[in-house]
Amino acid sequence: MTQAQNIFRAPDAELSVSPSAATFHSPLSSFGGGALPQRAQPKQLKPFNTQDIKILLLENVNQSGRDILTGQGYQVEFHKSSLPEDQLIEKIRDVHVIGIRSKTKLSEKVLREAKNLLVIGCFCIGTNQVDLEYAAHHGIAVFNSPFANSRSVAELVIAEIIALARQLGDRSNEMHRGTWNKVSNKCWEIRGKTLGIIGYGHIGSQLSVLAEAMGMSVIYYDVVNLMALGTARQVPKLEDLLREADFVTLHVPELPETKNMISATQLNQMKDGAYLINASRGTVVDIPALINAMRSGKIAGAALDVYPSEPRANGDYFINNLNGWEEDLRSLNNIILTPHIGGSTEEAQRAIGVEVGEALVRYINLGITLGSVNMPEVNMRSLTLEEPDHARIIYIHNNVPGVLRKVNEILGNHNVDKQISDSKGDLAYLMADVSDVQTSDLKEIQDALEALSCK
Numbered sequence: 381m382t383q384a385q386n387i388f389r390a391p392d393a394e395l396s397v398s399p400s401a402a403t404f405h406s407p408l409s410s411f412g413g414g415a416l417p418q419r420a421q422p423k424q425l426k427p428f429n430t431q432d433i434k435i436l437l438l439e440n441v442n443q444s445g446r447d448i449l450t451g452q453g454y455q456v457e458f459h460k461s462s463l464p465e466d467q468l469i470e471k472i473r474d475v476h477v478i479g480i481r482s483k484t485k486l487s488e489k490v491l492r493e494a495k496n497l498l499v500i501g502c503f504c505i506g507t508n509q510v511d512l513e514y515a516a517h518h519g520i521a522v523f524n525s526p527f528a529n530s531r532s533v534a535e536l537v538i539a540e541i542i543a544l545a546r547q548l549g550d551r552s553n554e555m556h557r558g559t560w561n562k563v564s565n566k567c568w569e570i571r572g573k574t575l576g577i578i579g580y581g582h583i584g585s586q587l588s589v590l591a592e593a594m595g596m597s598v599i600y601y602d603v604v605n606l607m608a609l610g611t612a613r614q615v616p617k618l619e620d621l622l623r624e625a626d627f628v629t630l631h632v633p634e635l636p637e638t639k640n641m642i643s644a645t646q647l648n649q650m651k652d653g654a655y656l657i658n659a660s661r662g663t664v665v666d667i668p669a670l671i672n673a674m675r676s677g678k679i680a681g682a683a684l685d686v687y688p689s690e691p692r693a694n695g696d697y698f699i700n701n702l703n704g705w706e707e708d709l710r711s712l713n714n715i716i717l718t719p720h721i722g723g724s725t726e727e728a729q730r731a732i733g734v735e736v737g738e739a740l741v742r743y744i745n746l747g748i749t750l751g752s753v754n755m756p757e758v759n760m761r762s763l764t765l766e767e768p769d770h771a772r773i774i775y776i777h778n779n780v781p782g783v784l785r786k787v788n789e790i791l792g793n794h795n796v797d798k799q800i801s802d803s804k805g806d807l808a809y810l811m812a813d814v815s816d817v818q819t820s821d822l823k824e825i826q827d828a829l830e831a832l833s834c835k
């Protein structure tokens with residue numbers, strides 16, 4: 381093996397060693413923050429073949445992401461849907477990288493089996509489907525795309541506000557069944573109505589701008605004090621928003637605090653004849669309570685894009701044995717039910733594929749954690765192909781006093797050209813570029829670092 385530059389990661393055994401402790405990587409020559417070169421680097425410069433990296437892509441990850449990963453020479457196995465847990469466990473044992481969307485649950489039980497896993501790419505916004513804490517403490521970085529589909533969700537919600545106000549779903553269904561039913565009773569313009577946004581983050585704030593452009597007044601509730609866009613107004617309490625809004629829309633993450641945040645009490649606090657929209661996560665709305673509120677006429681209409689349990693694949697799966705109340709939901713008037721398509725546009729999926737695909741390549745090839753949701757963010761100008769006998773060393777360890785001194789005693793036999801370290805809670809991430817290292821030295825360094833963690 382001709383050695384130019386190498387990277388290796390040696391996660392601390394106290395954090396449970398990442399299986400890839402001995403993986404060597406060859407960096408690309410660009411600075412990590414910019415666009416990635418699409419071409420693979422010359423093979424002879426790599427202490428391992430890029431073809432050694434095995435990637436499992438589930439849930440129909442967009443072609444743009446697949447192209448970036450295959451362009452690097454990695455082995456990519458692609459599946460259109462998510463996998464049942466037993467099959468997932470079987471496959472995850474063998475791969476270095478997994479790419480998922482919202483359906484694949486990477487719980488501790490699954491991740492415990494992922495002995496070779498280096499990194500998880502969530503080709504979506506939400507990361508609630510991954511046990512982030514467990515992943516971090518086992519040296520597995522997680523990346524997502526924080527806002528590439530925000531606009532798509534905001535546009536869907538605008539469409540739903542009008543569709544609910546005009547009972548478009550019902551009229552269209554009637555026409556499909558051959559029934560002409562021309563009514564104006566309880567059909568409204570949205571101009572002058574109040575939209576209440578719960579969660580004023582990427583999606584909520586984008587929606588705020590669009591809704592104002594349609595002539596709506598916007599109020600919002602968020603646990604954080606956030607700058608209002610346009611003439612929107614933050615309200616101090618959820619109850620204030622519920623009492624004032626004609627349309628209530630949810631854009632909060634799935635958290636213990638947001639579970640059933642709209643239940644019978646909150647539905648009662650809403651205006652008579654108000655509308656509810658949920659395109660955040662299914663656990664945020666107590667659906668049986670919503671069914672009751674719609675049956676009583678308290679709530680005039682609802683749009684749901686997300687559900688506590690969602691099918692793994694496309695097909696006729698929206699039936700009672702999934703959640704238990706599907707039939708009741710489907711029998712209601714003026715309810716729009718969509719299969720978690722808020723972010724499902726060509727534009728959003730392409731952008732997510734590129735963003736997450738590039739983040740994965742940067743991490744695999746350079747150890748750069750910029751944008752990671754569970755690791756300290758570390759970036760350093762990468763080694764160039766003109767620098768022979770250099771190595772990049774990544775050491776993920778517990779953030780306890782004295783580790784850096786011990787690491788540097790080990791690296792001190794070589795020339796440490798650059799070094800950076802950062803921490804996030806009890807986790808720390810060290811990146812060091814050392815020169816004057818031969819392949820045999822790397823093995824020695826790796827063994828010494830691993831021995832460190834055994835203490």
Ligand SMILES: NC(=O)c1ccc[n+]([C@@H]2O[C@H](COP(=O)([O-])OP(=O)(O)OC[C@H]3O[C@@H](n4cnc5c(N)ncnc54)[C@H](O)[C@@H]3O)[C@@H](O)[C@H]2O)c1
Nearest residue numbers: 505506579580581582583602603631632633659660722723
């Ligand atoms: N339907 C879809 O296809 C789709 C697409 C993208 C995102 N989502 C979901 O939408 C959620 C929101 O996305 P985003 O990009 O706007 O997220 P974001 O993180 O930018 O914004 C979320 C906001 O919610 C606020 N918040 C958190 N807890 C809260 C609470 N208890 N009460 C009030 N506010 C609270 C946060 O402070 C933040 O401002 C995501 O977490 C994801 O689950 C769904």
Ligand SMILES: O=C(O)CC[C@@H](O)C(=O)O
Nearest residue numbers: 481482483504505506723
């Ligand atoms: O594409 C998906 O499966 C998830 C979409 C959305 O909920 C997200 O979190 O980005």
